[in-house]
Amino acid sequence: MAVASVSHGGYSGAMTEEPDQLYVETRELRIQGFLLFMVSDLVLFSSFIFAYLYLRNSGQGWPAGGPKLDIALAAVNSIVLFGSGATMHFALENWKHRNFTKFANWIVMTIILGAGFLTGQVLEYMHIGARWSSGIFGASFYTLTGMHGLHVFAGIIYLTVLLLQAAQGKYTFTKYTGLTLGTLYWHFVDVIWVVLFSIFYLL
Amino acid sequence: MEATVAHIERILAIVFGIVVFFVAIIALRNDWKSQGIENQVFKIMLGLLALGAILGILAALGVLIGKGVA
Numbered sequence: 001m002a003v004a005s006v007s008h009g010g011y012s013g014a015m016t017e018e019p020d021q022l023y024v025e026t027r028e029l030r031i032q033g034f035l036l037f038m039v040s041d042l043v044l045f046s047s048f049i050f051a052y053l054y055l056r057n058s059g060q061g062w063p064a065g066g067p068k069l070d071i072a073l074a075a076v077n078s079i080v081l082f083g084s085g086a087t088m089h090f091a092l093e094n095w096k097h098r099n100f101t102k103f104a105n106w107i108v109m110t111i112i113l114g115a116g117f118l119t120g121q122v123l124e125y126m127h128i129g130a131r132w133s134s135g136i137f138g139a140s141f142y143t144l145t146g147m148h149g150l151h152v153f154a155g156i157i158y159l160t161v162l163l164l165q166a167a168q169g170k171y172t173f174t175k176y177t178g179l180t181l182g183t184l185y186w187h188f189v190d191v192i193w194v195v196l197f198s199i200f201y202l203l
Numbered sequence: 204m205e206a207t208v209a210h211i212e213r214i215l216a217i218v219f220g221i222v223v224f225f226v227a228i229i230a231l232r233n234d235w236k237s238q239g240i241e242n243q244v245f246k247i248m249l250g251l252l253a254l255g256a257i258l259g260i261l262a263a264l265g266v267l268i269g270k271g272v273a
Contacts (some may be wrong), residue, residue: 031241072209075216075263082255083219086226089249093230180241187248194255201262203269 027177034181038188041151045192048147049199052140056203059136070127071201077120078197081152084113085190088159092183098173100166107163110186114156121149144196151189158182216263224256 091106124145130138162182165171171179231249234242261267 028240031239035240035244069269070209071262071265071268072212072216075259076212076219078255078259078262079216079219079223082223082227082252082259085248085252086223086230089226089230089245184241184244184248187245187252190255191248191251194251194258197255197262198258201269202258202267 023175027175030177031181031184034184038184041188042192045144045147045195048140048144049195052144053199055136055140068129069201070124073120073124073127074197074201077117077124078193080113080120081117081190081193084110084117085187087113088183088186092179095166095171095173095176095179103166104163107159111156111159111163114152114159114186118149118152118156121145141200145200148189148192148196151192155186155189158185213263217260220256220260220263224253224260227253227256 087106087110091103091110094100094102094106125142128141130141132138132142159182162179166176166179227249231246231253234246234249237245258267
């Protein structure tokens with residue numbers, strides 16, 4: 001069996017070039033399990049989104065109470081989050097190309113952009129002029145964007161843990177299912193925001 | 204002041220939106236022939252990422268603006 005030497009960020013060890021059959025089978029199951037988790041999360045978001053759309057179309061004159069959302073801030077904030085999806089993609093691609101330094105740089109960039117998005121959300125909350133208790137709009141807006149913000153926050157922690165694990169040598173360049181799942185999660189968070197951005201700012 | 208900040212935000216959104224759109228499209232093109240369930244999901248998500256970038260650009264341009272949005 002071919003053996004290659006790996007050395008990056010404090011990790012140095014031997015690894016096999018070809019993953020064994022057991023790893024391949026386990027990997028498929030882990031990915032399928034994670035996809036099921038994402039589907040369950042999608043159902044959670046969908047429930048709130050459809051409730052919001054139903055309430056929105058039930059009442060006359062929307063939004064009630066007249067809160068004004070800042071489209072310029074929301075647009076640039078959205079692009080920041082979508083950009084983080086691109087940087088996360090670069091991170092995984094660099095891992096596949098066995099470049100730990102670039103992988104680490106891109107994942108750090110992703111974490112920074114994610115934190116930037118959360119900062120933008122806080123700024124939006126400060127200027128929106130609606131409260132959780134001020135009506136259907138406020139309750140829907142804060143519930144959905146807050147829930148999404150929690151996912152982004154969890155994602156930042158998740159990516160930080162992945163980066164630390166990668167630096168400690170938990171993943172090799174042929175066995176990196178955890179990094180693939182982290183990338184899937186981050187893309188999922190991005191895609192949910194596409195929907196939320198559309199229903200709150202574009203409809 | 205607020206108008207200037209909003210103007211800068213719109214320009215940033217448009218410029219970086221274009222970058223993100225092309226990055227997503229190129230990544231999608233490169234991954235197009237990839238096999239495996241995770242890569243199929245990646246393709247869908249990259250497509251939606253490109254769509255999100257377009258929506259962000261259109262919002263920043265003022266083409267798409269919803270009710271109650273300033």
